[in-house]
Amino acid sequence: MKFVDEAVITVRAGDGGNGCISFRREKFIPFGGPDGGDGGNGGSIWLVADEGLNTLVDFRHQRMFKAKRGQGGMGSQMYGRGGEDTIIRVPVGTVIYNVDTDEQIGDLTEKGQRLLVAQGGKGGLGNIHFKSSVNRAPRKATPGTPGEIRELRLELKLLADVGLLGFPNAGKSTFIRAVSAATPRVADYPFTTLHPNLGVVRLGTDQSFVVADIPGLIEGAADGAGLGIQFLRHVARTSLLLHLVDVAPIDGTDPVEQIRAIEEELSKFDPELLDRPRWLVLNKADALPVEEREQVAADIIAQLGWSRPWFLISAISREGTLEVCQQAQRFFEEARLREEEAAAEADAVAGLPQG
Template sequence: MKLVDEAEIQVTAGNGGHGCVGFRREKFIPLGGPDGGDGGDGGSVWLQADENLNTLVDFRHQKLFRAQRGENGMGRQMYGKGGEDLTITVPVGTVITNVETDEVIGDLTEHGQRLLVARGGKGGLGNMHFKSSVNRAPRQATPGGEGEQRMLKLELKLLADVGLLGFPNAGKSTFIRAVSAATPKVADYPFTTLYPNLGVVSVEPHRSFVIADVPGLIEGAADGAGLGAQFLRHLQRTRLLLHLVDISPMEGGVEGVSPAEQVRAIERELGRHDPELLAKPRWLVLNKADLMFEDEAQAEVEKLVGELGWEGPRYLVSAISREGTWPVAKDVMAFFERQDRDAAEAAAEAAGHSADADGG
């Protein structure tokens, strides 16, 4: 199914039921008094994350959601029934924004996580609440409150550990095929990837991570050129970026741009879209080594590293033949395990300091 990662919907909570004006009228009870009951509360609207969903496509067809209204109060001090809440399921990783205020209301990142997006109206009060020593027969009740109504923007940000980025035809789709069971479209022309693809890389039992392939970026992507910019949000949750670069000389580089300039161009686009993306750990994966002799490929790697002044990890691979791809996957897994171990040690140390402070 094609990924749909943006949608707008209107949610309306239920109105509260009206309070009732009623009086007790029974035989042999001439002074029964007021007994109008309260109205029921209106139903609220909730969003709930569901790990079984991976797209917002359902909201292309249904955009209006309304919770149930509360019932009116009745005589004999009978309360109206409250309206049922409405729960809307969305994919894990959905960010919810109020369209009118541009305020981010919530971010659903875990399965089953719920978010209240429109609160139901309160039920009105019946006239039994208004009796007093000077007003023994009140004909006063309050109407139910209106439920909240909001226009919401839903934005899906995929929850992946690794994000692949690079120019069109750099070999991202081929790479994700090589290291996972994902099967994105692969062809010998640019922009074969039209929407993000996810793959699970299983290094060995109980050691795996999720990798995301997004459409290729080109110069001017931050201004809307090409396809990749609209999907850059999916890289914001990743822990590591793999920057794929085509180093083959067959066609003079991708779109006539040298490998070093490819890297610099994408760095500029990342910085313009979100400077935090540039701060993420990023490794160079130099692809299509199969199109060159080994010594030529190594010389091209050294040339590129020198031009960029690159000091981070770099790998020479042939994604189509899978040569060199598995060491990348194993190093990525080890990198995440080190991160998790360091985070656990830091948390334990912080907890120890807190306990010492409390004890002191």
């Protein structure tokens, strides 16, 4: 299984270097004053969002990350060099939790965003700091403080505009191949998709959106059955859901029952997901005689009492897929316009004189 959307790692920042006890020793100055320098600060550990990554699989093999400790102080008032920071690259969309407290300490949602997860220790003070009028030759220095140690849980939530929902073999991988340059594995058996695939749909020079092919759910997914529970969280960050269903399943199952089963899993996982914009995409129309397709689709829509947008397509032949993408693009453009109008209205209200 290539995809890992959760990992636990331990991070240990570098300790600060110790301060130095030293005295100036030069010819003709046998009793020089203290000149011990401070220790350097320990290196810290940062998480950085990298758009080139889309899994946490690397953390299966490396779970401990350490930063360098600071160099100790030296004589002649020479300060120790600070320890080098350790940078850990994670996918955009990674949420970070403290395992001990279960507190969320960060959410990396943008490319290049950085999060300090373990602060390096402070360098100790050299004896130069302890000279006084009553103690001209202090033999005192302080050790560096230890760096922070934390156990972190990383959870990946994909950042996509469109999420594809459906049971295994609903044709999600075929759909994403048809509308984007993504090349997910396609085969006629359950759980072909073991990790989410991201595809960029381009309709024009400046018209594009990202689709996430989320692995198929099964009944009981919200309770931990199958693979579904590992991926339901990804749906939470998509603006639009395309619910794909096989209109002519070879095993004789009822498409209407499959649609309702998916709705049940969404409701159990997060009731708000049912209110998310969700369009029905009736796939594999090519498996039906041409003269029966519209009637089969109409029957499904009628049984569901479906009032949202719906489409009848064949992903494998790309029939109807362009219309779905064009409608999705229009959906995002209208949403963007509404946001801009709301922001302009808010700015106008903020600029009105108070009285």
